[in-house]
Amino acid sequence: MHKIWLIIQREYLTRVRKKSFIIMTFLTPLLLAAFMVIPAWLATFSDSDDVVMVLDESGIFADKLESKEDLKIIPIAASSVEQAKAAYQETDYTALLHIPKLDLDNPEGIRLYSKRNISLQVKFRLENMMEKEIESQRFMASGIDREMLNKMKANVTMTTVSLSDRGERDSNVWVTSGAGIIGAVIIYFFIFLYGVQIMRGVIEEKTNRIVEVMISSVKPFQLMMGKIVGIAGVGLTQFLLWVVLSAIVVSGVQAAFDIKPAPTPIEQMQAGRDLATGEEPAQTEETSQADTLSEVSSAIANLNFPLLLGSFLFYFLGGYLLYGSLFGAIGAAVDNETDTQQFMFPITIPLIISFIMSYTVVIKNPDGPVAFWMSIIPFTSPIVMMVRIPFGVPASELLLSMGLLVLGFIFTTWIASRIYRVGILMYGKKINYKELSKWLFYRV
Amino acid sequence: MSILKIDGVTKRYANHTALDNVSFDIPQGCIFGLLGPNGAGKTSLIRIITQITGADSGEIYFKGEKLRPSHIKDMGYLPEERGLYKKMKVGEQLLYLAQLKGLTKDEAIARIKEWVARFEIKEWLNKNIEDLSKGMQQKVQFMATVMHEPSLIILDEPFSGFDPINANLIKDEILRLRDNGATIIFSTHRMESVEELCDNIALINRSRKVLDGPVREIKDTYKTDTYQVIGNGHLLITSPDFEVLEQHDNHGVFRASIRLLDGASPNDLLRYLIQRVEVHSFVELVPSINDIFIRKVKETYHA
Structure with missing residues (x-):
């Protein structure tokens, strides 16, 4: 045990002290922060600048087109369009809106002149403002006023509730799927990134010819497990640092520049719509947003965090160990990295399939047969089961899947250690599957 | 008394026999030559002694006891294919290898200091292995082999890769270790290179032992x-x-x-x-x- 510990330490320390590790660890949160902050920062430049001159010959809109914080409306009085255009040319305003005499039933001929290309947002907002106003006028004409209309508006949001043996809980499909997918993605990348590191480490020991010195001191199995565990430590350290550093960097940058994170496209659309209504945002809409928010947070609160975190750690380690030992075996079987392709293929296939299936089939039907079987079979369960867990998985299935993963891990480690002990002393021989299967039963 | 008794060792691989019923004794405190052409089975035998592989049949006794894993820390093995972790510093590497042989950290550091002084290589300790010349790397590897003061030192083709000056340095070290009570096994196909050093030899050819005994007696027999x-x-x-x-x-x-x-x-x-x-x-x-x-x-x- 003492020797394994020494090996783990070496594998861990030599990697953590590498320049590439340090750079990757610190650069990634910075990049992340940059991706969040730069668009928001850029957005602050362009937003408040829009100024639109309005020549309203119809008189319908009078002073109904109001300036907003970031969209200024300047009504002008000009005798003709030509005159207005000339006036506009002398300014550096965004655009000139020309509203000719209008027929309320058929509003045509409205033009927006601009020197530069105009943003879609400005165009939509102006259109929206005018539509609203024309609608209002029409309502007035038919004897309905705005107040009454607001009363008649309906707004429906549904709260989804999951009924389970533990009673009713608020749930939110997005939150539930999100929690699972995040876990699955982390596991997927972790297995890939660090599995390949195990393989490289073994190949390096082989090509450096240190391996014979090593196994005259320690057992091949100790060497292999020490490497797998040591690299797991490296990976966990990196992920932990990423989480902590990202949080620090992002909140630090936000505080320093007083920038909100760049809004998501959906938020932008909503914001655009709200602003474009031209009137005080309807009360109902605000409450509905608040509802969604509280629903999300209550759904998050209702996720079974101890279970989620516990099973994440279990499948994270189980999946890594299962695949890690196989990656180690590949490293032992070949002489250099170019020869690894043929053996990498069968290992990466189940990983990729389970990843793709996770966010297509499994997420749509987390209790269906595909989801069930893939979450039971050890080679796919670490990823697929993570997606299923937030939706609720019967304890018996979970235990079966975990038990099989442990068995699967023991099985692959057995295979890997057999290949490993023969492979590390084998040089200059092209290995095929037939040869590999013979190694399993060699007496060493 | 013999430090190592090899008794009827046989080792077969898939399509050839590497060792066929090989038996001989290695007396304590001698320099022993394990000689034979390439592919005779020397390395297979060494790998069985160092417990990298196991024999199909036959037994090996180390200091009168059946070979077992705890004996490994009392052996030092310099494989024919030399190798160290290239990106590791000399000092760290020596410390690591010595600790794997069962030395405590303090013991290992003390031994490293002693050897570094003997080989006058203090300024190398913080260099990466890959920055050293090949001869220097060999010296480091030799140190790593003997640093835990094993009673059995096995050197596979010990002088290949050394220039004459370093080869002499290593020879002197080997003699010193022998005088301190260690037993040394030389394995080589270049018989003339170790003839003068060896007290006893065993000749192996095509997986069989051909001859063994004290060099003097053998020469008398064959004069x-x-x-x-x-x-x-x-x-x-x-x-x-x-x-x-x-x-x-x-x-x-x-x-x-x-x-x-x-x-x-x-x-x-x-x-x-x-x-x-x-x-x-x-x-x-x-x-x-x-x-x-x-x-x-x-x-x-x-x-």
Whole structure:
């Protein structure tokens, strides 16, 4: 045990002290922060600048087109369009809106002149403002006023509730799927990134010819497990640092520049719509947003965090160990990295399939047969089961899947250690599957 | 007393036999030559001794006990294929390898200091292995092999890759270790390179042991009672006690190989010569291990 510990330490320390590790660890949160902050920062430049001159010959809109914080409306009085255009040319305003005499039933001929290309947002907002106003006028004409209309508006949001043996809980499909997918993605990348590191480490020991010195001191199995565990430590350290550093960097940058994170496209659309209504945002809409928010947070609160975190750690380690030992075996079987392709293929296939299936089939039907079987079979369960867990998985299935993963891990480690002990002393021989299967039963 | 007793060891691989019922003893405190051509089975035997692989049948006893994993820390092994972690610093690497052999960290650091002083390589400790020359790397590897002061040191092709100066340095170290009580096994196919150092040898050919024992005895057994004589005068041997195998005359100087026949002693030959010619040199022609090996191999094939 003492020797394994020494090996783990070496594998861990030599990697953590590498320049590439340090750079990757610190650069990634910075990049992340940059991706969040730069668009928001850029957005602050362009937003408040829009100024639109309005020549309203119809008189319908009078002073109904109001300036907003970031969209200024300047009504002008000009005798003709030509005159207005000339006036506009002398300014550096965004655009000139020309509203000719209008027929309320058929509003045509409205033009927006601009020197530069105009943003879609400005165009939509102006259109929206005018539509609203024309609608209002029409309502007035038919004897309905705005107040009454607001009363008649309906707004429906549904709260989804999951009924389970533990009673009713608020749930939110997005939150539930999100929690699972995040876990699955982390596991997927972790297995890939660090599995390949195990393989490289073994190949390096082989090509450096240190391996014979090593196994005259320690057992091949100790060497292999020490490497797998040591690299797991490296990976966990990196992920932990990423989480902590990202949080620090992002909140630090936000505080320093007083920038909100760049809004998501959906938020932008909503914001655009709200602003474009031209009137005080309807009360109902605000409450509905608040509802969604509280629903999300209550759904998050209702996720079974101890279970989620516990099973994440279990499948994270189980999946890594299962695949890690196989990656180690590949490293032992070949002489250099170019020869690894043929053996990498069968290992990466189940990983990729389970990843793709996770966010297509499994997420749509987390209790269906595909989801069930893939979450039971050890080679796919670490990823697929993570997606299923937030939706609720019967304890018996979970235990079966975990038990099989442990068995699967023991099985692959057995295979890997057999290949490993023969492979590390084998040089200059092209290995095929037939040869590999013979190694399993060699007496060493 | 023997430190290592090899008893009927056989090792088979998929399509060939690497060792076929090999038995011999290695006495404590000697320098032992494990000799034989490439592919004879030397490395297979060493890997069984160092417990990298196991024998199919037969036993090995280390200091009278059946070989077991705890014996590993009492052995040091320098494989033929040298290698170290290239990106690791010399000091860290030595510390790591010594700790894997069971030294505590403090012991290991003390030993490293001692060896670094002996080899005068203090300024290397913080260099990466890949920045050292090949000869330097070999020195580091030698240190790593013997640092835990094992009682059995196994060196596979020890002098390959060393320049003459470093080879001599290593030779001196090996002799010093032997004087301190360690037993050293040299494994090599270049028999002449270790002949002068070895106290005992075993010859292996085609997975079988051909011959083993103390070098002196083996040479006595295989000596041919032949002497090389150089001198002035006209040499013509007529006595039936001596047989001339080879003779060259050059402007009154002769050089001859003469074999003693039944019962004659070297002194008889010398007396006989002195009466007839002027003797400048009189040397016994001792067979080299290489000659013995070739003779022995021929014998086994013809037998």
